[in-house]
Amino acid sequence: MDAFTKLTAVAAPLPMANVDTDKIIPARFLKTIKRTGLGVHLLDTLRYDESGAERPDFVLNREPYRKAQILIAHENFGCGSSREHAPWALRDFGIRCVIAPDFADIFFNNSFKNGILLIRLPRAVCDTLMGDAGMGGNARLTVDLARQVVVRPNGEEIAFEIDPFRKHLLLNGLDDIGQTLQHAPQIESYETRRRAEKPWLPSIAI
Amino acid sequence: MPETQKPRTLFDKVWDAHVVERLPDGTCVLYIDRHLVHEVTSPQAFEGLRMAGRAVRRPEATLAVVDHNVPTADRRNGISEPQSRLQVETLEQNVAAFGVPYIPLLDARQGIVHVIGPELGASLPGMTIVCGDSHTATHGALGALAFGIGTSEVEHVLATQTLLQKPAKNMLVRVDGTLGRGVTAKDVVLAVIGRIGTAGGTGHVIEFAGSAIRALDMAGRMTVCNMAIEAGARAGMVAPDETTFAYVRGRPFAPQGAALEQAIAYWRTLPSDAGAAYEKTVALDATEIVPMVTWGTNPEAVVAITGRVPDPAAETDTARRAQMQRMIAYMGLQPGQEMQSVPVDVVFVGSCTNGRIEDIRAVAAVAKGRHVAEGVRALVVPGSGLVKQQAEAEGLDRILREAGFEWREPGCSMCLGMNPDQLAPGQRCASTSNRNFEGRQGPGGRTHLVSPAMAAAAAVTGHLADVREMS
Numbered sequence: 001m002d003a004f005t006k007l008t009a010v011a012a013p014l015p016m017a018n019v020d021t022d023k024i025i026p027a028r029f030l031k032t033i034k035r036t037g038l039g040v041h042l043l044d045t046l047r048y049d050e051s052g053a054e055r056p057d058f059v060l061n062r063e064p065y066r067k068a069q070i071l072i073a074h075e076n077f078g079c080g081s082s083r084e085h086a087p088w089a090l091r092d093f094g095i096r097c098v099i100a101p102d103f104a105d106i107f108f109n110n111s112f113k114n115g116i117l118l119i120r121l122p123r124a125v126c127d128t129l130m131g132d133a134g135m136g137g138n139a140r141l142t143v144d145l146a147r148q149v150v151v152r153p154n155g156e157e158i159a160f161e162i163d164p165f166r167k168h169l170l171l172n173g174l175d176d177i178g179q180t181l182q183h184a185p186q187i188e189s190y191e192t193r194r195r196a197e198k199p200w201l202p203s204i205a206i
Numbered sequence: 207m208p209e210t211q212k213p214r215t216l217f218d219k220v221w222d223a224h225v226v227e228r229l230p231d232g233t234c235v236l237y238i239d240r241h242l243v244h245e246v247t248s249p250q251a252f253e254g255l256r257m258a259g260r261a262v263r264r265p266e267a268t269l270a271v272v273d274h275n276v277p278t279a280d281r282r283n284g285i286s287e288p289q290s291r292l293q294v295e296t297l298e299q300n301v302a303a304f305g306v307p308y309i310p311l312l313d314a315r316q317g318i319v320h321v322i323g324p325e326l327g328a329s330l331p332g333m334t335i336v337c338g339d340s341h342t343a344t345h346g347a348l349g350a351l352a353f354g355i356g357t358s359e360v361e362h363v364l365a366t367q368t369l370l371q372k373p374a375k376n377m378l379v380r381v382d383g384t385l386g387r388g389v390t391a392k393d394v395v396l397a398v399i400g401r402i403g404t405a406g407g408t409g410h411v412i413e414f415a416g417s418a419i420r421a422l423d424m425a426g427r428m429t430v431c432n433m434a435i436e437a438g439a440r441a442g443m444v445a446p447d448e449t450t451f452a453y454v455r456g457r458p459f460a461p462q463g464a465a466l467e468q469a470i471a472y473w474r475t476l477p478s479d480a481g482a483a484y485e486k487t488v489a490l491d492a493t494e495i496v497p498m499v500t501w502g503t504n505p506e507a508v509v510a511i512t513g514r515v516p517d518p519a520a521e522t523d524t525a526r527r528a529q530m531q532r533m534i535a536y537m538g539l540q541p542g543q544e545m546q547s548v549p550v551d552v553v554f555v556g557s558c559t560n561g562r563i564e565d566i567r568a569v570a571a572v573a574k575g576r577h578v579a580e581g582v583r584a585l586v587v588p589g590s591g592l593v594k595q596q597a598e599a600e601g602l603d604r605i606l607r608e609a610g611f612e613w614r615e616p617g618c619s620m621c622l623g624m625n626p627d628q629l630a631p632g633q634r635c636a637s638t639s640n641r642n643f644e645g646r647q648g649p650g651g652r653t654h655l656v657s658p659a660m661a662a663a664a665a666v667t668g669h670l671a672d673v674r675e676m677s
């Protein structure tokens with residue numbers, strides 16, 4: 001996975017609470033065989049009308065937010081089902097960071113597994129950042145993960161908390177698999193020992 | 207590895223034997239011996255490997271098959287439903303690209319992943335076995351630690367042959383005594399779930415033990431472990447014994463000759479030590495278990511076939527009462543209604559719970575010399591091509607066809623209705639599968655979970671019926 005170090009990007013304000021995973025990616029898009037390609041259906045019912053046409057006033061349909069890499073929302077973002085399709089859709093759209101007062105548990109884990117940084121900040125701070133984001137293309141936010149700060153367009157820095165292990169994975173671009181592969185020598189020696197102790201364990205060949 | 211002197215459970219022993227490394231926060235890198243793969247939960251995992259430029263670490267530890275989506279009518283001309291076909295074709299491309307052993311749709315060994323694993327000897331005692339499917343618990347009947355995983359974890363196992371896991375807690379479910387005539391493994395596990403509830407096993411691995419479990423054949427043990435997940439457990443397990451070893455002997459992928467004897471010597475060390483500790487223990491008396499049937503939309507909403515639909519008015523907890531009312535309304539039943547008075551439209555025999563040869567024999571035994579009731583559609587879907595062959599060799603297909611049952615090709619079929627085998631809205635089904643959730647067998651469909659013999663009794667009488675009353 002690509003590392004997350006420092007991101008300077010357009011942020012899209014989404015002043016809604018309880019944006020559930022059904023809103024993020026409706027159930028009818030789950031029959032896919034890909035985790036890519038879901039970005040076009042991100043927030044589908046908010047973005048498109050019944051005929052499939054874009055709702056022109058929705059933030060992600062407007063410039064410069066079509067290229068937003070940061071999303072700012074209100075409480076309980078990502079509640080609902082466990083579908084990993086929700087972070088897949090965000091990531092495919094280009095979102096690398098969501099800022100909100102809090103997030104639903106499963107979504108929280110799923111997002112980090114997919115290289116998305118979730119930042120918890122108080123509601124008032126989120127509103128301030130939404131104000132900044134509302135100023136458009138000249139008002140980019142910077143998220144500096146190493147220093148754990150969000151930098152406002154006026155240069156003010158806002159500190160945020162993050163679990164050290166998650167920070168380590170993101171900074172080094174390690175997904176769970178990358179993390180486990182750091183133990184490859186131990187896996188190899190386990191396999192050697194296993195072959196000696198349980199030579200009867202069968203291999204499959206069709 | 208903790209070489210503790212402390213008595214250990216079956217689960218502890220299998221777990222300890224697979225810990226590659228214990229991380230400071232208690233998470234373990236757990237080695238996976240066998241990874242079973244099917245078409246629905248694997249496409250994104252293979253795609254992930256591709257995007258990261260990773261290979262499958264041990265293709266020979268992996269076995270892929272198509273089961274969830276496949277039609278159960280004649281399929282020599284392929285799959286007509288486009289999305290199902292795409293998922294099957296995608297798996298075929300992935301196994302070819304990554305060198306994963308694969309059993310194709312038209313191979314006689316094709317079948318439900320949890321039926322073919324044990325049947326082919328790919329699942330063995332003492333192994334860690336995973337699959338992107340919650341009913342992986344089935345394989346625990348062999349004394350394996352077998353559990354379901356999500357798509358990211360499927361990718362993780364493909365890439366590393368390990369998982370990052372924290373150990374589960376131990377739970378013991380003892381069933382002692384002799385089962386009565388007409389009472390089967392399915393009734394045992396439904397009775398267990400009725401007792402402990404759908405969250406009774408949450409966070410635990412359930413070890414099923416006691417004389418009634420020992421007396422079950424492997425098919426019965428698989429039925430029991432299959433539904434451990436319906437009790438909320440991570441996995442179900444039964445200690446390997448002579449029944450297990452006899453079952454494994456001669457299976458195509460199982461070790462043979464001296465290697466098998468060496469394996470058996472190891473498997474004999476796996477049963478729980480005397481005095482091993484369990485966080486939870488539940489005991490049931492086998493002699494009190496009768497044929498069971500679900501009345502609601504989760505597997506704990508279950509009663510004896512001689513019982514009645516419960517009356518929500520008698521429930522004091524308001525949330526529970528509301529849930530009962532919702533379930534009774536969805537199921538189209540009346541409080542206090544006798545279960546045996548409930549007519550059925552469809553009977554489904556199959557699934558990884560009850561799609562094995564023993565199950566089909568039980569259905570044929572009831573069907574022989576009888577006929578499916580007027581207006582009832584009864585399907586028998588063998589769990590695998592080998593089960594189908596065996597049944598045909600025994601003449602069971604003929605008995606079933608003559609009795610008016612449909613004899614289908616193997617797959618998951620109406621267990622979850624991803625293929626064309628679905629209930630119509632409002633249709634009522636006596637089903638040998640494992641989930642009676644709303645819409646599970648088709649939107650608006652109503653499912654009553656029963657044993658194979660009970661399903662056959664429902665088919666020939668046209669209503670839920672007590673198989674013990676049929677001579």
Ligand code: SF4
Binds near residue numbers: 274622
């Ligand atoms: S038979 Fe049903 S429960 Fe079993 S694997 Fe198939 S869909 Fe899942």
